Amino acid sequence: xxxxxxxxxxxxxxxxxxxxxxxxxxxxxxxxxxxxxxxxxxxxxxxxxxxxxxxxxxxxxxxxxxxxxxxxxxxxxxxxxxxxxxxxxxxxxxxxxxxxxxxxxxxxxxxxxxxxxxxxxxxxxxxxxxxxxxxxxxxxxxxxxxxxxxxxxxxxxxxxxxxxxxxxxxxxxxxxxxxxxxxxxxxxxxxxxxxxxxxxxxx
Numbered sequence: 001x002x003x004x005x006x007x008x009x010x011x012x013x014x015x016x017x018x019x020x021x022x023x024x025x026x027x028x029x030x031x032x033x034x035x036x037x038x039x040x041x042x043x044x045x046x047x048x049x050x051x052x053x054x055x056x057x058x059x060x061x062x063x064x065x066x067x068x069x070x071x072x073x074x075x076x077x078x079x080x081x082x083x084x085x086x087x088x089x090x091x092x093x094x095x096x097x098x099x100x101x102x103x104x105x106x107x108x109x110x111x112x113x114x115x116x117x118x119x120x121x122x123x124x125x126x127x128x129x130x131x132x133x134x135x136x137x138x139x140x141x142x143x144x145x146x147x148x149x150x151x152x153x154x155x156x157x158x159x160x161x162x163x164x165x166x167x168x169x170x171x172x173x174x175x176x177x178x179x180x181x182x183x184x185x186x187x188x189x190x191x192x193x194x195x196x197x198x199x200x201x202x203x
Contacts, residue, residue, distance in 0.1 A: 025041060025042055025043060025107040025108050026041065026042045026107075027039065027040070027041035027042075027095075027105045027107060027170050028040055028041070029103075029172055029176075029178070031176075037172070037174070037176060039095070039097065039103040039105070039172065041095055041105050041107070043094070050087040050088060050094075051087070051088055051089055052085050052086060052087055052094070053085070053086050053089065054083065054084075054085060055082075055083060055084040055085070055086050055091070055093055055096070056081075056083050057078065057081055057082050057083070057084070057134075057137075057138075058081045059078055059079060059080065059081045060077050060078065060079075061077065061078055061138075062075070062076075062077055063075065063076050063077070063078065063131075063134060063135070063138060065126065065127045065128050065131045065135070066128060066131075066158065067118075067123065067126060067128055067156055067158060068128075068158050071123060072123070073123050073124070073125075073126035073127055073128065073131075073156070074123075074124060074125055074126060074127050074135070074153065075124075076135070076138060076139065077138075078137075078138030078139065079138070079139065080098040080099050080100055080102075080137065080138060080139070080140070080141065081098065081099050082096050082097060082098035082099065082137040082138065083096055083097060084096025084097075084133065084134075084137065090130075091134075092130045092131060092133065092134060093133045093134055093137065094106050094133065095133065096133055096134075096137045097137070098137045098138075098140075098141075100140075100141040100142070100173070100174065101173060101174030102136070102137065102140060102141060102142065102143075102146075102171065102172070102173050102174070103171070103172045103173075104132075104133045104136045104137055104169060104170070104171050105133070105169065105170045106129075106130070106132070106133050106167045106168075106169050107167065107168055107169070107170065108165070108166065108167065109166045109167055109168040109182065110166045111166070112166065112168075112182070112184055113129075113157075113166030113167060113168060113182070113183055113184065114166075114183060114184055114185050114186055115129060115155055115156055115157045115183045115186065116154050116155060116156060116183065116186050116188075117186060118154045118156045122154050125152065125153050125154055126153065126154040126155070126156055127153055127154070127155055127156075128155070128156055128157070128158035129155050129156065129157050129158060129165065129167050129183075130158050130165060130167070131158070132155060132167075132169055132181075133169065135153075136169075136171060141173070142173045142175070142177070143171055143172065143173045143175075143177040143178065143179050144177070146171050146179065146181075147179060147190050150181060150188060150190055151188060155183060155188075168180060168181060168182040168183075169181040169182075170193060172193075178192070178193040178194070179191060179192055179193055180193045
């Protein structure tokens with residue numbers, strides 16, 4: 001748990017750093033001498049105060065993904081507890097780490113993100129894009145598990161923050177494996193993330 005607190009404390013501290021009018025974000029993972037990996041990110045979204053709070057989510061909580069217009073998507077209970085950082089007081093983590101050491105971050109992806117068109121009979125397997133961090137942290141232990149699961153769900157954009165948010169997501173696990181999840185032109189892309197010295201993931 002100490003490693004978790006260190007990682008999320010650093011992420012929370014960096015979340016408060018703005019970069020003028022820039023509309024971008026950066027995530028990074030630092031590798032300590034003892035092999036511990038620490039996830040962090042910037043939240044470069046103009047000068048807005050996102051009023052971020054820490055979230056502590058125990059196991060076996062009931063989740064349902066709101067899809068807007070009165071529609072409900074996937075429902076689940078989480079086999080993994082997690083901690084995270086939210087925005088605007090809403091119950092959606094922008095970043096987090098679960099008890100298995102899996103980290104997920106949602107980063108701005110304007111001009112590129114275009115999500116799937118979901119049919120009425122697909123709602124039970126659909127998660128909103130702002131709920132994807134919670135969904136992944138809740139259900140998976142490793143990057144490989146996430147990679148295998150993503151084609152089995154649909155992801156739809158939702159306006160929970162007052163405007164549609166174009167996002168992509170970085171997922172890393174305790175082994176150092178990392179992937180980037182993106183939706184462009186309605187198509188899922190899952191890419192290995194191996195940029196940087198010693199193949200440390202950055203996005």
